[in-house]
Amino acid sequence: MINKSKLHLLDEKTTGHLADTFKILGDPTRIKILTILSNDEMCVCDIAATLQMGQSAISHQLRLLRGARLVKFRREGKEAWYSLDDNHVVILLKQGLQHILHD
DSSP states (O other), X not given: OOOGGGGGGOOHHHHHHHHHHHHHHXXXXXXXXXXXXXXXXXXXXXXXXXXXXXXXXHHHHHHHHHHTTSEEEEEETTEEEEEESSHHHHHHHHHHHHHHHOO
């Protein structure tokens, strides 16, 4: 865990990676995908059906989320199954939600 007094010591590379993560999280569709995946692993077709979107649009968003290491996938036959990369993603979502709901 990073101590808040150390935040001012972030180097340019780390600052850039953090900014990129927040950019990825700045899209409502990607937030919806992450919240859906916080419950269970799902295939692209089920995510698309849940969000009432096309599979190609969902696949594009999942590629971005994978690139940011927010989701991971595994292949089962011809299907790709997606899940959150780790518990840090859940923590990010919960803390963001707590922040916006805070009075």
